[in-house]
Structure formats: C-alpha cells, structure tokens
Amino acid sequence: MKDEFEFIASITPHKTGQSSLVKGIGDDAAVYRGSEQYEEVICVDTMVEGVHFRRDTLTPYQIGKKVLAVNVSDLAAMGAIPTYYLVSVAASADWNQEELQQVYEGMSELAGTYGMDLIGGDTVSTPDTLVLTVTVIGRVERNRALYRDTARPGDIVFLTGCAGLSAAGLDLLFEKGLNGVFSEDEKQLVRAHQEPLPHVKQGRILSRIGARVALNDVSDGVASEANEIAEASGVKIHIDEMSIPIDKAMLHYSRKKQLNYTFFGGEDFILIGTIGEEDFKIVKEAYMEQELTITKIGHVLEGEGVYLQEEGKLTKLEKKGYNHFQKRG
Secondary structure, three states: OOOHHHHHHHHOOOOOOOOOEEEOOOOOOEEEEOOOOEEEEEEEEEEEEOOOEOOOOOOHHHHHHHHHHHHHHHHHHOOOEEEEEEEEEEEOOOOOHHHHHHHHHHHHHHHHHHOOEEEEEEEEEOOOOOEEEEEEEEEEEOOOOOEOOOOOOOOEEEEOOOOOHHHHHHHHHHHHOOOOOOOHHHHHHHHHHHOOOOOHHHHHHHHHOOOOEEEEEOOOOHHHHHHHHHHHHOOEEEEEHHHOOOOHHHOOOOHHHHHHHHHHOOOOOOEEEEEOHHHHHHHHHHHHHOOOOOEEEEEEEOOOEEEEEEOOEEEEOOOOOOOOOOOOO
C-alpha cells in the first residue's frame, strides 16, 4: 500500500443505507441524526507502538492521555461536545498490568476534563507491540456540525494556536531521551508533544456562532490540513508566511526550521479553518472574551492547491503531512 488517503478513497462507499446518516467517510468524524436537538458525532483512531508512540518518548500515562486526545481533537474539529469513549487494547507480554492501568489513568485524566464516560471496549494479546484503538462519541446541535468542504473564495484562513511545537518536542526527546535535562522552553515543547490539549472550547465557539466555517484539526501539519480543506471545498488557499504565529518557545530556531515544524510537523491538535471576514470579527471577539487566541494566516481564492506567499513569491505547499504507508528514511 502506497498511500493511506488513496486507500481510504478506494473503500469509501458510493451509497449508504441509513437515512439517519448526515456525514460518513471523508471528514474528521462521522455524523448521524440523534435527537431533535442534537446530532451524534463518532470517530475512531488506532495508535501502534513503534509507529505512533515509543516508550522512550512517552510514559504509559502519557500514552493513554495522548491516544484519547487524538480522538477528542477530531470531535473538536466538528464543533462537538465529547461525551463517551470506548477502548480496545491489544497488549504484548512485555506490558504488565500496572503499566496498562497507567495508560487507562492517562485517558481517565483527560476524559475528566470534558466529563466523558468510558463505556466499553476489548482487551486481547499481541505478539510484540501495544495497539490502542479508541472510539469517541460526541454530540453537536442539529445542523451545526463543521466540515472541511464549506470554504469559499473570499474567506480568510485562521489558526487557533501555534503549530510546530509537538514536532519540535519530539525531536528534543529523540535527542535527549525521556529523562533528559531540558531548558524551560524545551520543557514546553516536550510537553506539547507528550500531553496535547485538544481545542474543544475553540471548536464549540465556532459551532455555536452559526457561521459557515470549514474546519480541520492539525494532526498532520498545517500544509496537509490546509490541503484537505482546499481539496474538499474545491478552492485555492494562500497562506501568508509573515502571518504564521510562532510560539516564544520556538524563537531560538531558525525561521526555516520554525516553518518546517509548522507546516509538516503535526500532532499539535490546534484547529485550522476558513470563515467569512465579517464572521471572523465576531469569532475573534468571542475568543478574546474567553482569553483564547485566533490568528488570520491567509485567504481563500478560486482555483486549487495551497500556496505559501513569502517575499513576493508563491510556493506550492504540498500535502506532505504524516502518511502511514509512505517509506521513511
């Protein structure tokens, strides 16, 4: 298998049988009609030891917290309220009961932030790795779910935080190890990788405002997520290099490295989206009232593709985020 995105496209059903389905494969989560007031939102992710996490960069507690955060972030990208989660654990013999309990404690800690309940799952054995599959369920007010395919020419592009921190933190962990000595800035970067906090509150504001918003969470880097919005919406996106927010913890890196982490790093779990200019002003005020940040980083045009505007020239930003089936090295 060469490309996970091509594979997903190849297995996407051309027709569905359930009349209650609102949105199936093709976004951060699926949506189906629930009550008269709410639609149900559901998604699933699998994390594999040695592919998505390593014991020399994350403790068992942090592994659990992060695997749930990955899924909750997908709910945030739909504007949903997290409610329930289920966990399937496939563990090898070198994971003892205490370590697995710590994994669940990490999930429970994050779940408590949102009032989520663990309602089921499965436990099996594997020959040599730990595999965690988490399904999360949420809800969103009827007709208020946010999708990738609603960007329109004239919209502005925004981020709800600074990207690139997680990738920088991972590089530091590779360099110094889990118990390495880190400066205060480095500790912040490492923490961003180990214990990301999904932007649920930010997504809820965007949903409740009632505006047309295209939204993605930044799991595979800003370049990849912007391309997903552009492709789904059939538009072109221009990103202004000078408008990209950079966290102070990353200021000691060169500008080139800052941008590389931002565009191609991933696992930040902030939100990237598009919205009309007048609605952006309303959202920005709502964010300021909650002491949240939102930054305009570009605009939407007719056409296709994603481009970085820097020093008077345009450079195409390829969809080079994390792809599970591309060879490394």
